[in-house]
Amino acid sequence: METTKPEALRRMKSIAGHVKGIERMLEEDAYCIDVIKQIQAVQAALNKVSTLLLDGHLHSCVTTAVQSRNVAERERVLQEIADVFETATKV
Amino acid sequence: METTKPEALRRMKSIAGHVKGIERMLEEDAYCIDVIKQIQAVQAALNKVSTLLLDGHLHSCVTTAVQSRNVAERERVLQEIADVFETATKV
Amino acid sequence: METTKPEALRRMKSIAGHVKGIERMLEEDAYCIDVIKQIQAVQAALNKVSTLLLDGHLHSCVTTAVQSRNVAERERVLQEIADVFETATKV
């Protein structure tokens, strides 16, 4: 397991608590803008987890694959990086 | 309560389940890229909730405030819209 | 003309110069990451122009429409705000 996964897990547990808090805000009919701001805070926190995981992935699987002689595997992992980057620009 | 809040709550409960699923993926040492893709799916779902809430807010609080004679209140709600829009371009 | 448009125009002219600079970087075969960073800087600058224009729009057209008795027009301008917000979460 990359060393980034335990940290990512810790952060996801915190994000799960944040999401529950937003549910409660909605149940208690909180002011919409306050809810939206909390949703945006969760998204910023999720961005950090993604970056953390990508960083770990680059230093483990990607490095291994790129150093291997398996061209298809190499191509696959590089394409995955380009794909998540493209999606990152859209969410 | 705006009619958008129950729908937003329903979606947040689904998102909470999705977040729990990502925690499990991390605990089971899932492939990083698969986890990142699930995080991006959660972010897209959160974007929909924000848009839904903003839509409800525009048709309720914003409309009421803009139609009122209270200039300070009017200014406050318009500034809030500009603020969440600015943050939306950053997360 | 809202007072925000001259400022938006000034910023767009600066962005046009920035885009030309990126073209030159590509012509001179600059390092890819440096080009991507400049593209991201242009996108941050464009976000500021969008926010500026939205702010001006809220204080002019939106305020006028919401205060009018024309329900269809009111609905139209509020829907536009929700639409650009939704797109902002995706680009």
Add this chain to the structure above:
Amino acid sequence: METTKPEALRRMKSIAGHVKGIERMLEEDAYCIDVIKQIQAVQAALNKVSTLLLDGHLHSCVTTAVQSRNVAERERVLQEIADVFETATKV
């Protein structure tokens, strides 16, 4: 030069024309929402150029660096990928 750069340059020239068009819209006092929509279209086009450049970069410099024995250089290119990914989640 990576094969992606000429295509990136072609797209940047098109984007430069789009930016000039937005300047004209502002000079002619176009409707704010229409201007914002054009800005968002430019941002989507810029996202495509970034993804294209990153893809070329992964298949050239990154592959070369990761396959080299120069650990510092390898670390540098991987860190750059993580950095542009992080920024991509913010603009």
